[in-house]
């Protein structure tokens with residue numbers, strides 16, 4: 001969900017940024033982090049925990065918890081709340097520690 005209208009503030013149009021999420025081409029917007037783009041699209045489970053495979057998602061949003069770790073451009077354990085979205089990025093959900101591909 002994104003705030004598109006506001007009674008006082010104006011939101012300038014931002015450029016769309018296409019990227020791949022688990023093999024599907026989707027779009028975020030200029031200025032998004034990977035996690036914020038996914039969250040705005042309703043994708044809230046970003047990874048699964050190491051031991052019990054519990055769902056993990058956007059939590060601290062300041063790079064402290066590691067709950068948003070995903071595999072980005074084949075590199076595991078990228079903190080997606082701190083990584084700016086770039087066109088053509090390949091973003092994949094991660095289960096456990098992740099695998100360097």
Ligand code: FES
Pocket residue numbers: 057058059060061062063064065066067068069079080081082
């Ligand atoms: S949400 Fe906590 S490190 Fe990204």
